[in-house]
Amino acid sequence: MSHALDNPVWESLISRHAALARRAGNAARYPSDTAPFVAVGIADSAAAEELASLVEVGESVLFVGMTPPLGTGWSVEPEVLIAQMTCDARLSVNDGPPIVELLPDRVDDMLALTALVYPFYFRPRTVTMGRYFGIYDGDTLAAMAGERMRFDGHQEISAVCTHPDYTGRGHAQRLVAALTNDILDSGRVPFLHVAHQNVRAKALYERLGYTMRAEIPLVAVTRLGEGEG
CATH class of the missing domain: 3.40.630.30 (Gcn5-related N-acetyltransferase (GNAT))
Incomplete structure (x- = not known):
């Protein structure tokens, strides 16, 4: 089944x-x-x-x-075939700049960032699919992550991306860990999808504690x- x-x-x-x-x-x-x-x-x-x-x-x-x-x-x-990964335990959240919720009035910032590193998938109304969070450096959205597909007991994490000028600072790790914990605390299972060729992202999720569920x-x-x- x-x-x-x-x-x-x-x-x-x-x-x-x-x-x-x-x-x-x-x-x-x-x-x-x-x-x-x-x-x-x-x-x-x-x-x-x-x-x-x-x-x-x-x-x-x-x-x-x-x-x-x-x-x-x-x-x-x-x-x-892409990797579908899940996590069943709370994660350690590294120290870093404040995480802020990205409300619809920030959609231009989100579209600008995703156009650089996550094109095609993020659209003007993607923000209506769930909550999105980010880390700013001044007026620049340095990194973001959010919720996309959702159904009973499960919540997808998506749009995990970092501005090219801010890679290597742990922002994506911090965002994914915090969002994972929030989803788990609500009684849902967090899951995400990543291309096998995106070696850096897949390795990050594995280090955090995500494991492969299936190839989709x-x-x-x-x-x-x-x-x-």
Whole structure:
């Protein structure tokens, strides 16, 4: 029997993020100004047809987990396996500058930072998915991390990024540890996703105490127009 973490986008969109979801039968997605993720609850051709009604021609979106069979109306990139990691114990939070909650009035700062080191994933309304926290140096957002997908008993940590001028200062470690502890204290399991080739980030999470739960398929697809493909 599959676990909810095996299809996290779907589980999030049908539960804690249902208010954000655009849905057609067994297909669902986040609005394009919120996140690039789509999902299906059943991997069949009917769900693929329902998904087509939610995605604009020329738009590129991402599956994390289950992917339905997609026909000639789609361009499908090769599947990439990413690490899904979880943590079950509180972490030590290193000393450092104050951590502040990044409210919607800070979205321009978040977009500027993510444009440097986390492009495509963070959108103008990504902040509506959960809480985000950061560390500032004066007026510069030096590092940030926050909450993205969520469903009963589980909370994803995402958008962990550091401004290139502030790497090596432990800011990301401090943010992830503090957020992990807060999630655990609320009775939820923190999880995150990281590409295997992002060796530095994966090593950081392992040092903190995160362990590999599974490899999850990430598939990028683009809906094609009539006559394409």
